[in-house]
Structures are given as structure tokens and as C-alpha cells.
Amino acid sequence: MPHTDTAHRRRRKEARPQELLDAALALFVQKGFAATRAEEVAALAGVSKGTLYLYYPSKEELLKAVIAHYLSARIAAGAAQAAEHSGTATALLQGILIDWWTQLYDSPASGVFKLVITEVRNFPEIAEFYHREVVERAHDLLGRVVSQGIAQGEFRPVDVDHAVHSLVLPLVMICLHRHSFGACTPADWHLDGRAFIAQHVQLVLAGLCVRPPEPAPAARPTA
Incomplete structure (x- = not known):
């Protein structure tokens, strides 16, 4: 079971950048870049705001990505x-x-x-x-x-x-x-x-x- 949990966490970590980009695109298009808050992107992707910034250190870098x-x-x-x-x-x-x-x-x-x-x-x-x-x-x-x-x-x-x-x-x-x-x-x-x-x-x-x-x-x- 521990091995299964570790493999699952690894898969989730590998998928996370794509999940963050999908969430950012959806919110940026719907609300606009300036009106979208970083915590909204993180929440839609199912992660914390801190996790978002681990991958993309600013909202501008997220939009570039x-x-x-x-x-x-x-x-x-x-x-x-x-x-x-x-x-x-x-x-x-x-x-x-x-x-x-x-x-x-x-x-x-x-x-x-x-x-x-x-x-x-x-x-x-x-x-x-x-x-x-x-x-x-x-x-x-x-x-x-x-x-x-x-x-x-x-x-x-x-x-x-x-x-x-x-x-x-x-x-x-x-x-x-x-x-x-x-x-x-x-x-x-x-x-x-x-x-x-x-x-x-x-x-x-x-x-x-x-x-x-x-x-x-x-x-x-x-x-």
C-alpha cells in the first residue's frame, strides 16, 4: 500500500503543472488576467496558493507558461x-x-x-x-x-x-x-x-x- 500511495503522489505531482495551466487558462479567459487572483487558480486546480508559486513564481510567469x-x-x-x-x-x-x-x-x-x-x-x-x-x-x-x-x-x-x-x-x-x-x-x-x-x-x-x-x-x- 505505501508503494501505491507513493506512486499515486508521484503521478499527481507530474500532472500538477498541466492542471495549473488548465485552471489558469479557464479563469483568465473567463474573468480576465488582471481580475483573476492566484488563489482562485490554485483552488480550481485543487492545490494551495503556495504550491502554485512553487511552479510559477508570479501570475505573469503563469500567463507566460x-x-x-x-x-x-x-x-x-x-x-x-x-x-x-x-x-x-x-x-x-x-x-x-x-x-x-x-x-x-x-x-x-x-x-x-x-x-x-x-x-x-x-x-x-x-x-x-x-x-x-x-x-x-x-x-x-x-x-x-x-x-x-x-x-x-x-x-x-x-x-x-x-x-x-x-x-x-x-x-x-x-x-x-x-x-x-x-x-x-x-x-x-x-x-x-x-x-x-x-x-x-x-x-x-x-x-x-x-x-x-x-x-x-x-x-x-x-x-
Whole structure:
């Protein structure tokens, strides 16, 4: 029995950072970063405030960890996918943007955009962290793919920065909509976020491609 208790405590300790991040994300999105107290995060995660500070020494560091876990890590996974890709730039963008953003939209992580956009003006350190770890890294990744497509004659010679913004900003907005106005509208309202993501990416790719792109496979539903 003691051995079982020790193993259980070890598993709980290993799971605790994720539980704290989940609790922080839920409360930050619901109440706002400034309005959320550290003890509320700890209580939702089922730990003491002191335990929370053992893992994250300040509320600002906790928010940085939320951003890094839910967004930066996903961008790193997209970069790994790009590094292994041997097909067309169109197929790579479809995979990164449609699959990646649909999974993000379907997860609580889509709330990070609302959190950041509504809070960063009052927290310059968080704004700098988000820009460095999310905006710049995502822009660099997608910019490389667009540049590759241009170099291979697959895409028209367009301004790469503007093309990346055209691809990404509406996707950020659909996630922001889900956690703001979309949370108050009827469930049968005509804006289907998952369909919008696929349709938007296809529309922009149609403008980028020298020849019409092949339709992307339907996004796989998440569990």
C-alpha cells in the first residue's frame, strides 16, 4: 500500500503543472488576467496558493507558461511538420493551417487569443513575450513556406509578409469571436468556425497559387 500511495503522489505531482495551466487558462479567459487572483487558480486546480508559486513564481510567469504551452509548443510542432514535408507548399499550408487551426479552435487553447488581445496593453512584458514567442515564430514559419512556394513557381510573386497576415489574421479573429460575441449568439447562427477555417485558407491559397490548388481533405474532428 505505501508503494501505491507513493506512486499515486508521484503521478499527481507530474500532472500538477498541466492542471495549473488548465485552471489558469479557464479563469483568465473567463474573468480576465488582471481580475483573476492566484488563489482562485490554485483552488480550481485543487492545490494551495503556495504550491502554485512553487511552479510559477508570479501570475505573469503563469500567463507566460499558458502562452508557451498552448501556442508556442503548437508552433514548434508545425515547424517540425514543415521540416519533414516533401510535398507542395500548398499541401503544407493546408496541413498547418486547416488541421492546426481546427484543432486549436476546438480546444480551450483558442481562448488564449481573447486573453492576450484584451490584456496585453496593460502588461507590456506579456505583450513582448507573446510577440516574440508566438507572432514572430508563426510569421517566420509561414513566411518560409510562402517563400518556398514562390521560389518553386507554385505561388505568384506576392509580398510575403502581407500574404502571411492575410492567412493568419482572420483565423485569429474566428477564435476571438468564439470566446466573445460567439459565446452569446444562438447555437444555430450561420457562422461555423470549422467550415470558415477551411474555406478561408482555400480562398487565400486560390489567390496565391499559379494554378488552382487541390481541395484540402476535410478536417478531422477532435475527440
